[in-house]
Structure formats: structure tokens, C-alpha cells
Amino acid sequence: MRTMKKAYLSLVLIFMYAPIAVLIAFSFNESRSRANWTGFTLHWYGELFRDQRILSALGTTFSIALISTVIAIILGTTAAIGINAMKPVGKKTTMTINNIPVINPDIVMGISLMILYVFVFRFFVAGLELGYATLLLAHLSFNTSYVVLSVLPKLRQLDPNVFEAALDLGATPLQGIRKVVVPEIIPGIITGGLLAFTMSIDDFVVSFFTAGSGVENLSMVIYSMTKRGINPKINAISTLMFIFVMALLYVVNMLDKNSKKKIISSD
Amino acid sequence: MTKIHRRLFSIPYLVWTGIFIILPLILVFYYSLTIESGGQFLFSTSNYARLMDPVYLIVLQRSVVLALLCTVICILLGYPVAYILASKEYINKGFLLFLFLAPMWMNFLLRTYSWVSILERNGFLNSLFELVGLPRMDMLYNNSAVLLGMVYNFLPFMILPVYSVLRRSDQGIIEAAQDLGANPRQVFFRLTLPLSIPGMISGITMVFMPATSTFIISDLLGGAQNMLVGNLIEQQFYRANDWHYGSAISVVLMVLLLLSFVIFTMVDKNEEEGILF
Known part of the structure; x- marks a missing residue:
């Protein structure tokens, strides 16, 4: 029974990692072929850093992810504080609306934002077109939902008297929020921010419809390459990004464990 | 600062959701109910009428059938994984769960595209087949390839919720059942499985919804004959340039998914009552 369980898990893992293994392996392949192994090389990793298109897409991907995450954290956390103080009906309605970007299919979200932008540009502000700003706003609109969703449960756990106590002891409301509320909900903020960041980095569909023709992120470069044959450089950058995200998750996981230990030891 | 003051904090976000969540959806409805002629938007239901054409209905049907198949396969493949990972002997191996996610x-996109190099005619699998003396096979650009891509992409969405429900379920009840003489099969079918239904329901929604609306998986692995609803929508916006018709398809897709969501959650409630009585 035990070996059967192990065998089953291994089989599913092989299924899940086969494409990733192929991808990583062929980032070290000498020829451009995706099927025949001709020898080991780091050539594509070197090429990668000379490819302007990939580098600028990488820059777009990370700057969009970073900026939209930071703004989403600010907008989402303040929103969550407000939503938490709402009456049940208002809270429920707001959360239903907040969940639309999470539940709605990517493609519908993409086209609906594209329609919004183009409609506004056509009938209200002429002369603008799709680009970096519209892409950023699109990412912001799904990222904020994730932050609200992660912060709200933490606020609910928070004892409302703590904040009132801080005010009674002479803290200004802003001090109260900064020094009492925020430290308590920081795990929710970090989870939400991380979720938003990875969602933004990985997004293709919404970006595809909202970035226009001048700006592209990494996923869009990859998509256009799938139409004209994948370049091993793309395998190389994916390998690097996979390692980066794994390391990020590992660090966050370690931080989480350490903070738990600290709380326990300080008791 | 009172509660009312604190409520004011949500105002920027409420304005934001009005502009970037609600308004776009209203515009999609508006586009779906109009056609453009001479720069003017005229009210019309012809976009919806067009969708009744068998050519399009087949695409809709294919999307739903493939997504349903994908969901069933994900349950069959993913449930045992979640069950094993949540069992006592694996409980301390959090790293394994991480590997699955x-x-x-x-x-x-790359993970999906990677299947092309595995499945294509000169690909990895066919080279293996040749080594053992099998003929090369056409495995790409058909419905099965799309299905494989869907299962591959969405399997973690089934494993995670089922796993967390199984982890949280009360071990005491299961031990009590064992003490009272239930055999492993009875324990599983009368307790573990019914208790894990909420997890399965969220897994089903998390798999079925993106599978129905995907256009990348079918675009990369399906080829032109195996279009899904997602491809149809994408075409209207980037190739046919008929945004009004594209909006109508999107509305139908949203209604379809909303209905399935309601049905899934209704099943969940019924089952919970079923356990109680």
C-alpha cells in the first residue's frame, strides 16, 4: 500500500514536471532544436542579456508587477479597513463586486477593460491610446481584489478595542492605524502583496488585451514567439524566473517560520 | 474615530471598482446589444441571434464538454493525491505539497507550449516510441491534446482545496467510526468523501471556470479546427474586429459560468444538509 501511494505520487509528479524538465533542459541545448540534444551550452543565457526585446519586456513585467502591487497594497488595505467597518449588507455587496475580477474569466476581464479604454479614448479623451498606463491600471484592477481578500480576514480577527484603546491613550487615528492596526494585519498584507505580484508577473490574457501594440510584457513576447518558433533564449529566461520565484517563496516561507518562532519565544 | 469615519476609508476603492470593474461590464452588455453603422451605435439583438448558428453552438458545446471532462479527470487524478498528502504518514511532508503546487x-504559456515539444511529430515522446520500435503518432492539434493541456494546467487547483478540507476534517469522527466497527471502505465512502465535498466543490469551480474560458491552451495545442469559446472571443477582438459580436459571446460565457457556479454551490448546500440528517 505504501509503495503504491509513493508510486502514484511519483507518477503525477512526473506528469507535472515533464514539461518543466524539458523546458529547462533545452535552455542548455547547443542547437535551436526542441527535440534533439546536441550538447551542453550556456550560449542562450549569454544571448539573453543581449536581446533588447526580451530585456525590455522583462523590465515591463517587473515594473508593472512592482508598481501595481505597491499601489494595490495601499488601495486594498485602506479599502479593507473601510469595508470591515461597514454594515453587513454593504460589506456583502462590496465583497461581491471585489470578487468579480477573481471569478470572472481572464478573457472577459481583458476585453471589458479594452472596451472601456477604447470607448473612453474614442468619445471622451481623444489622442490617447493603449499602452503602459492602461496595462498598469488593468493589473491594478485585479491585484487590488487579491489584497482586499487577504487583508479582510486579518482585520476581522483584530480586536476592535485595541484600536479604540490606542485612541484613548492619545494616539491620533493615523498613528493608531500605523502603529496598532497595520502591524497586526501585516501577514495578510504580505500574503496579498505576494499573490498580487505573482499574478501580475504571470498574467498574459488581461495584458494581451490592454497593452496595445507598443508595449509588451514577457508573456506577450513568449506568445508571439510561439507563433514563429520558440527561441531557446526564452527557455533560459523562464528557467531563471522559475528559480527566482522559487527562491522568493522559500525566503517568505523562512521568514514566516522565524516570525512564528519569535512570537513563541517571546511569550 | 467612529465606525462611520472608518467606513470613509473605502471610498477611493468604491470609486475605483465603479470605474474599473462595474463600468467595463456595463459597456460589454451595451456593446453586445448594439451594432455599429456609420459611426453610430444602434440597438440590436442580432449579435445574440448570430450565436444560435450551429457553427458557433458547436464551439460552445465543445468548450463545455472539454471543461467537464477536464474537471472529472482532475477529480480522479487529484483527489487521491490530496488524500495521500493529507494522510497521517505524509502530514509532516509539507515539501511534497509544495512540489505539487x-x-x-x-x-x-511556456509550460503549455512545452507540451508541443513533447507531443509533436519530431518530439520527445515520438523519439521514445521510435526507440522501442513503435510508429510515430500524431498526438497534437486535436481535442485530446487540448484536454491534456487543461488537466495539466488546472490539476493543482483541485489538489489544494481538497487537501485543505481533508486536513481540517475532524480525525476524531473517523477514529470513532473505526472504533464502532466501520471498515476502511465504509469510513471513506460514508465519512471522508462526504466531508470533503466542500473542497471538491471549490476545486470543481476553480477547474471548470478557467477551463471553459481558456483560449491559450486550445490556441497552442488544439489547432484551428478545435476552437473553443475563448478563441471565438479573441478572434472577434483581434481578427474579425467585431467587438459587438465578441461582447455578446462574452456575455453568454459569463451567464454560463455564473449558472454553473450557482449550481455547484447549491449542490454543496444540499450535501451539507444531507450529512446532518
């Missing part, structure tokens, strides 16, 4: 953090 980690692929989600690699760009999904």
Missing part, C-alpha cells in the same frame, strides 16, 4: 509559478 510549484509548477503554477512557472509561466503557464
